[in-house]
Amino acid sequence: MNITFLDSSTLHHKNDLDLSPLKQFGDLTLYETSSIEEIATRIADAEIVITNKAVLNKELIEGAKNLKLILSAATGVNQIDLEAAKAHDITVCNVAGYSTPSVAQHAFTFLLNFATSIPKLDSEKQQWPQSPIFTRLDYPAFDLQGKTLGIIGLGAIGKEVAKIAQAFGMNVQALNSSASSAPSGEIPRVNLEALLKTSDVISLHCPLTEETKHLINRESLSMMKSTAFLINTGRGPLINEPDLAEALDKGIIAGAGLDVLSVEPPAEDNPLIHSQHPNLFITPHTAWATIEARHRLLDGLVENIKNYLAGCPSNQVV
Structure with a gap:
């Protein structure tokens, strides 16, 4: 089989991941990146494209x-x-679940940074010698125990975040648009207004759809507590970014942790990139990218090819 990987640099960095397991299926051609103008030539003879x-x-x-x-x-x-793939009888497969623990870990790291102020204190460590007392209380920390985490999107990642939160003694609730009650022992479900008004932290893990695009906007932000924090490791367009920038500037919410933005890499004029808000943390879509997650992703690609060649495609989308 002729196998072409169009953007292999999204899976490995400086060869920290060995992609040679893909070679067992045929001739493998790796391109670090591929522009839209280059793709036609690069896949002209390919039987498998990644x-x-x-x-x-x-x-x-x-x-x-x-x-x-x-x-x-x-x-x-x-x-x-x-x-188009379906019309030409081309099988399409994805890899699901490989990043669940990694993304949950990243989301909770944002929350721990809010609670402990470690990034701010570390950036000012040179000020400690000048403190008149043994400590510095410039950025008081707060306990997560007893706080309420609202999760929007209770899939695999949302459930993993909920499990971590419960281990810290947090109360957890999740969005249910119908506001139906969950069975005893499960995470309670509430409607959007209730979740926004009663959560100390809101973490987004839902898919991007027409219904969820800009779910977080000026109106929904205005319903949140002024002491609340927003975390997004889902999809950038879930948030109206100018509205969030305004809410942070005006103190409508206390802070935000974002691993995704609406356009990636972001435009130079993205209002969040230039924000100086002390409780705005932005990472460049790295929540999924632990070495372990990338190993699981590679394993998933290998398994998908193996199963396809055996006549039983796995993770088939088309």
Whole structure:
């Protein structure tokens, strides 16, 4: 099989991950990145194409006459024209679940940073010798125990975050648009207004849909406690970014931890990138990218090819 990985640099950095297991299935060609103009030539003879973010639109899929299998090196498949793939009898598979512990860990790291002020204290360590007392109370910490975490999107990652929160003694509630009660012993479900008004921290783990796009906006932010924090390790467009920047500037909420933005890499004029708010933490979409998660992702790609060749595709989207 001719196998082409269009953006292998999204899976490994400075060869910290060995991609050679993919070679067992045929001739492997790796491209660090691929522009839209380069893709047609690069997949012309490919039977299997792997892509994380490189776009495979209808025209490109139709032009790849030998293409049989498209693998998304991710859970999302929005970079692939699924209708075109289906029309040309091309199988599409993704890899699900590989980043669950990593993303949950990252989300909770944001929360611990809010609670302890460690980043701010560490950045000012040179001021400790000048303190008139043995400590510095410039950035008082707070306990997570007894605080309420509101989760929007109680899938695998949301449940993992809930489990960590409960271990810290937090109360956990989750969004249920119908506001139906959960069975005894499970996480209680509340409607959006109740979740916004009663949560000390809100963490976003829901998929991006027409209904959830800009779910967090000026109106929803105004319902949150002024002491509340917002965490987003889901999808950038869940948040209206100018509205969030305004809410932070005006003290409407206390802070935000973001691993995703609406455009990535972000535009230079993104209002959040230039914010000086002390409780705004932004990481460059790295929550998923622990070495262990990337190993699991590679294993998933290998398994998908193996199962496809055996006639029983796994994680099949199309």
